[in-house]
Every structure is written in C-alpha cells, then in structure tokens.
Amino acid sequence: MRVTLCVDALQPQLTGIGRYTWHLWQGLQRQPGVSELLAYRGGIFLDDPRMLLEIRRLPHDIRLKRWTQWGRVRRTLRSTVVHAPNYFLPEMAETGVITVHDLSVFNFPAAHPRERVETFERLFTSSLSRAVAVITDTETVRRELCDMFSLPARVVTAVPLGVDRSFYGRDKAAMEAAMNRLALTPGAYGLSVAAFEPRKKIKELIDAWGRLPHPLRTRHPLVLAGSIGWRNEDLHQRIAEAASEGWLRHLGFVDDVTLQQLYAGARLFVYPSIYEGFGLPPVEAMASGTPVVVSNRSCLPEVCGDAARYVDPDDRASFTLILEECLTDEQLRAHLRARGFETAKKYSWESCVADTVAVYRKALTPLA
Numbered sequence: 001m002r003v004t005l006c007v008d009a010l011q012p013q014l015t016g017i018g019r020y021t022w023h024l025w026q027g028l029q030r031q032p033g034v035s036e037l038l039a040y041r042g043g044i045f046l047d048d049p050r051m052l053l054e055i056r057r058l059p060h061d062i063r064l065k066r067w068t069q070w071g072r073v074r075r076t077l078r079s080t081v082v083h084a085p086n087y088f089l090p091e092m093a094e095t096g097v098i099t100v101h102d103l104s105v106f107n108f109p110a111a112h113p114r115e116r117v118e119t120f121e122r123l124f125t126s127s128l129s130r131a132v133a134v135i136t137d138t139e140t141v142r143r144e145l146c147d148m149f150s151l152p153a154r155v156v157t158a159v160p161l162g163v164d165r166s167f168y169g170r171d172k173a174a175m176e177a178a179m180n181r182l183a184l185t186p187g188a189y190g191l192s193v194a195a196f197e198p199r200k201k202i203k204e205l206i207d208a209w210g211r212l213p214h215p216l217r218t219r220h221p222l223v224l225a226g227s228i229g230w231r232n233e234d235l236h237q238r239i240a241e242a243a244s245e246g247w248l249r250h251l252g253f254v255d256d257v258t259l260q261q262l263y264a265g266a267r268l269f270v271y272p273s274i275y276e277g278f279g280l281p282p283v284e285a286m287a288s289g290t291p292v293v294v295s296n297r298s299c300l301p302e303v304c305g306d307a308a309r310y311v312d313p314d315d316r317a318s319f320t321l322i323l324e325e326c327l328t329d330e331q332l333r334a335h336l337r338a339r340g341f342e343t344a345k346k347y348s349w350e351s352c353v354a355d356t357v358a359v360y361r362k363a364l365t366p367l368a
Helices: 016-028 049-053 060-067 070-078 114-130 139-149 172-182 202-210 214-219 233-244 256-265 280-287 300-307 316-328 330-344 349-364
Strands: 002-006 036-041 044-046 081-084 096-099 131-136 156-158 190-193 222-225 248-252 268-271 292-295 309-311
Touching: 002 016, 016 036, 016 349, 036 049, 044 049, 044 070, 081 349, 096 114, 096 349, 114 131, 131 139, 131 349, 139 156, 156 349, 172 256, 190 202, 190 256, 190 280, 202 222, 202 233, 202 316, 214 316, 222 256, 233 248, 256 280, 268 280, 268 316, 280 292, 280 300, 280 330, 292 300, 292 316, 300 330, 309 316, 316 330
Parallel strands: 002 036, 002 081, 081 096, 096 131, 131 156, 190 222, 190 268, 222 248, 268 292, 292 309
Antiparallel strands: 036 044
C-alpha cells in the first residue's frame, strides 16, 4: 500500500506528538506492507522530513512549490492512505486516518490558548467526518471519543505508543558525565518532564515538594524539564521562588540524549497530570529503572497498571506523604522499579507501527 504521513508535528524541539510522528515515519519505512511512504506538510511533499528536525521554517524555494502543484497534490492524496497523526486531515484529503491523542481541548478549554481552541473548533469536526478510521493512544480515550462524538466503536482503534530502546539499560559513565555537566548528583533528585500547562499540575507538585521535611528536599531537589507550554505565569513565579531557596532546578527543554540520562539518574519521577492521552514520560522513566508516581486520573492507571504509585495532585497532604514515602522506603522503591521495568516492556514502537498498519488495511477495506 502507498501511505502519506502528515509530518506537521515535526520540529527541532519535539513534543510527544512529534516523537510519535517521527517513530511512525521511521517504522513505516521498514514495514513490508508499505510499498511507498510519502511525507506531507503544508501543501507539499518533502523528500526527507528529517530537515524539519533541524530548521524552524521551510526554505522559501520549497514553500513556493505549494502554489504550483495543487492538482498533483490532490491526485496523490487520493491515491494513498493519508494518515494525520496530529488530529487534522489536510484540507485537500477527501478521506484518511487520524490519530486523536486526547480530548483535553474539549474537556479543559480554559486551560488552552484561545487560538488552539479555535483551531479545533474550525478543523476537528471536518477531519473526524472524513476519517474512515481513527486511532487513539488508549482505550480510555477511545471510549471517551466514541461517547463524546457518537462514533461507532468499529471506527476507532486504540494503538498504544512505544518506548524507544535507548531508554533501557543504564550507561553509568554516560549518565555520570551528564550529571556532572548539569551539576546534579545521580540518585539524589526528583524529576518531572512535562509541558508547562495547567493540566500537568506542576505547581501542585512544587507545592507538595516544598512541604517535604527540609533535610529531605535539600538532599533531593526537584528537577523540572519540558517545553514552555502556556497559561503558566503564576507557575514561573513559583519556580523562581523555589529555585531561590535552593531545592528546585528548572532545565527547560532538553534533547533526547540528556533526557535519557535525566531519567536514569533520578531517584523518583513524578507526573501529576490530571488528563492524558497516554502519558509517555512515566513509561520512559519506568524503562530507565526509575520509580514512578503519577496522578490517579484519566488514562494513567490504564497505562501504568500496578507499576506506579498513584496520587491525587489536589490532595496536598497526601501528595507530600506519598512523595516522602517513595523517596525513603527502599522496599517500595525496589518494587516500583521491578514492576515498572516489566510494564514498560509491553510498549514498543515496533508494535505501535505494526498495529497502525493494521488500521490502514482496515481503512482500505469497504465496510460490509
């Protein structure tokens, strides 16, 4: 089969959807059932989407081609399985497959920038109506999507995300070198990796960490990494206050290699988000051998199973108590490490890509 993959989520600083798109691009090239794979973005086909990981905008000469090839673009889209892994089918695609990662923009519109809400209002229903198959990352979101938009269950398939193999196995020398570069002590800090947006509950995490006994939080500072996010002015003020007290480090966005070393060196990984489509960072931390604490909301119990300790991020006292327990109880920590490693092994990009191709085949088969 011929496949067109929309690569609009690829950029130098990859978000979770960008990483998903990149793994699809790499994996689909190795699938025996895919005879041709095309990369599409903004009205044009790219020879090599890797360029999008290195530049912030398409070169001017490439951008000009979009205005001279509409007929060819439309014919090509019509003759391939078009997969939009970032919610929205291209305007010129008559049908296709879309991936809906979560419905946070509908459930928490006030927590998103207005322009993002307006984009979904303008484009999502159209994409959903043209989609012959829909992919979600979890069963939780699959059921939610079917209920919210009255979709037949046969149209929507849950395909779990994967964990890159590079997260498995600790290279002690490389990890220690990264820790020296970042002025961190291996095994002596807590870590959270997330975009700074309201539903991630980073402020609540900082407040909970700040209530730990002073010697404990001094010995184990909290490290934050992730993209800049939105609607977070109060959060940045709280980060600055905690950093000035010496028990918080804000690293901002980090590259994949640094991220792997941060996971491996952390004493504890915490992800208190109240709504997710999958929650890739906790599983990556599990693969790295790090105990994990996550929110008890949304799909996180489905994804993490018995391999994580669960918290209500809005329960201030309980949140702090569980953090302290997971930092100090060695028996619990050993259990979480062992179960986390086994759970992470259930999720692979190879399985994700193979199951995605199965959805393509289903999309090509007319409904009886």
